[in-house]
Amino acid sequence: MIRFALVVTFALSLTACASRIELPGSVLPPEPQAVVVEGMGPPVDWRPVDANTGQIGDIVGLTQLAEDFPDSSSVRMRLLGAHFVAREESGSAPIIADLAWLGERRYLLPEQAVGQLRSAFTTNDERMAVRRAFEWDRSPVSASDVAAEMPVAVAARLAESVLWDSEQDRLFVTSIVSRALHYRESDGAWQAHPISGEGSFSGIALDETRNLIWVASGVVSTTPDPASAYRGLIALDRITLEERRRVPLGPGATISDIAVGPDGTVYASDPIGGGVYFATVTDSTMRTFIAPGTFRSPQGIAVRPDNNALYISDYRYGLAQVMIRSRHVYRMRAAEPMLLDGVDGLWLHGNELIAVQNGLNPHRITAFSLGQGIGVIASHRTLEFANPAWTEPLGGSIAGDALYYLGDGQWDLYEEGGVLREGEWSRVSRIRSVQLVDSPAE
Numbered sequence: 001m002i003r004f005a006l007v008v009t010f011a012l013s014l015t016a017c018a019s020r021i022e023l024p025g026s027v028l029p030p031e032p033q034a035v036v037v038e039g040m041g042p043p044v045d046w047r048p049v050d051a052n053t054g055q056i057g058d059i060v061g062l063t064q065l066a067e068d069f070p071d072s073s074s075v076r077m078r079l080l081g082a083h084f085v086a087r088e089e090s091g092s093a094p095i096i097a098d099l100a101w102l103g104e105r106r107y108l109l110p111e112q113a114v115g116q117l118r119s120a121f122t123t124n125d126e127r128m129a130v131r132r133a134f135e136w137d138r139s140p141v142s143a144s145d146v147a148a149e150m151p152v153a154v155a156a157r158l159a160e161s162v163l164w165d166s167e168q169d170r171l172f173v174t175s176i177v178s179r180a181l182h183y184r185e186s187d188g189a190w191q192a193h194p195i196s197g198e199g200s201f202s203g204i205a206l207d208e209t210r211n212l213i214w215v216a217s218g219v220v221s222t223t224p225d226p227a228s229a230y231r232g233l234i235a236l237d238r239i240t241l242e243e244r245r246r247v248p249l250g251p252g253a254t255i256s257d258i259a260v261g262p263d264g265t266v267y268a269s270d271p272i273g274g275g276v277y278f279a280t281v282t283d284s285t286m287r288t289f290i291a292p293g294t295f296r297s298p299q300g301i302a303v304r305p306d307n308n309a310l311y312i313s314d315y316r317y318g319l320a321q322v323m324i325r326s327r328h329v330y331r332m333r334a335a336e337p338m339l340l341d342g343v344d345g346l347w348l349h350g351n352e353l354i355a356v357q358n359g360l361n362p363h364r365i366t367a368f369s370l371g372q373g374i375g376v377i378a379s380h381r382t383l384e385f386a387n388p389a390w391t392e393p394l395g396g397s398i399a400g401d402a403l404y405y406l407g408d409g410q411w412d413l414y415e416e417g418g419v420l421r422e423g424e425w426s427r428v429s430r431i432r433s434v435q436l437v438d439s440p441a442e
Helices: 059-068 075-085 093-104 111-120 124-134
Strands: 021-023 145-150 159-165 170-175 181-184 191-192 199-209 212-218 234-239 243-246 259-261 266-269 276-281 288-289 298-301 311-315 318-323 327-331 346-349 352-357 364-370 377-387 396-399 402-406 431-433
Touching: 059 075, 075 093, 093 124, 093 181, 145 170, 159 199, 159 431, 170 212, 170 431, 199 266, 199 396, 212 259, 212 276, 259 298, 266 298, 288 402, 298 352, 311 346, 318 377, 346 396
Parallel strands: 159 396, 298 346
Antiparallel strands: 145 431, 159 170, 170 181, 170 199, 181 191, 199 212, 212 234, 234 243, 259 266, 266 276, 276 288, 298 311, 311 318, 318 327, 346 352, 352 364, 364 377, 396 402, 402 431
């Protein structure tokens, strides 16, 4: 859930059945309640991406990238920028097509870019086409309630993620700058739980079977005194909160989002270095699951309950399904127009992937319904959209049929080393909850 600096080179601002088979002999069981989607074809491999992929700027290269990641607004915005630069040679049609694509998926361009588009187009037909691209419903969807607040006095600076343990009646919040794990019990008083040598805490996950709470500790640009920070996993006893286990990560990487599989294996993503790591119940150090060079910025992780596959979000490019046994990576494919990039937190609830998409404009929380086969998304529904109570929705966890998450991201307040920007001050952190299923009619 570490915020990755998504830099899109948008030129406007710079210039005026086979699908059931994983490998031979390996057939996946059908997903429960998964929808059959006709015409999706066989699974599609994930195109490896890295920092160099982000440097592609020519129309031919970006057109291919858009074909390889057809549900990424980040890629489409880069292609739009390239088309804008080449408008004198290529005309306005490619730009209008890009705008229509973004508008159909409810993506809002920055006002500066919109103004530049309008000033660059001279004919009435062009201006009307631009206008039509932005004639979609922008009404906010605000379905969450405030479940708890962390006052500024608690000093959980740059809160990052939330875990609600209903059995123990405890609410946990991790923080980046404070390098602390805070929790609140039924009496309502917040307190920091001491952990020796801690780093910046980000992802947090519950292993109910083994009564463990796992926390990811790492280093990011806003980590104070990074040289002293522990990098790796820490397991706490769910009841006593005593430390039970540490699984360090090797040098040169840091972890953020984590997820626990049914066999107790913990998976963790490195949104900066691009790798995905794991630790089994017997490992003394974390091991590489997917080496850097496949994903640019892996973030949210969700493990299937049958322990066959993971779902992983790449902040820039979309969603992937990774087979645990073979570690083969497939791109998730959408059966209808939707955006699959910009996903920070990711969780599996029944047959839906729940995604916090704070990399899109406007921000949104989306439920993606899985279809039968590898890497198929049958449909999607919007749980929240452009909630005016948000600054930026961040990480959380699912408890029962509700997602608990932070709605007041404060990454914009801090500079390198965790120093508050001049003229800024910490804000109250609000934990919100949104229901994932419709309430039965009375």
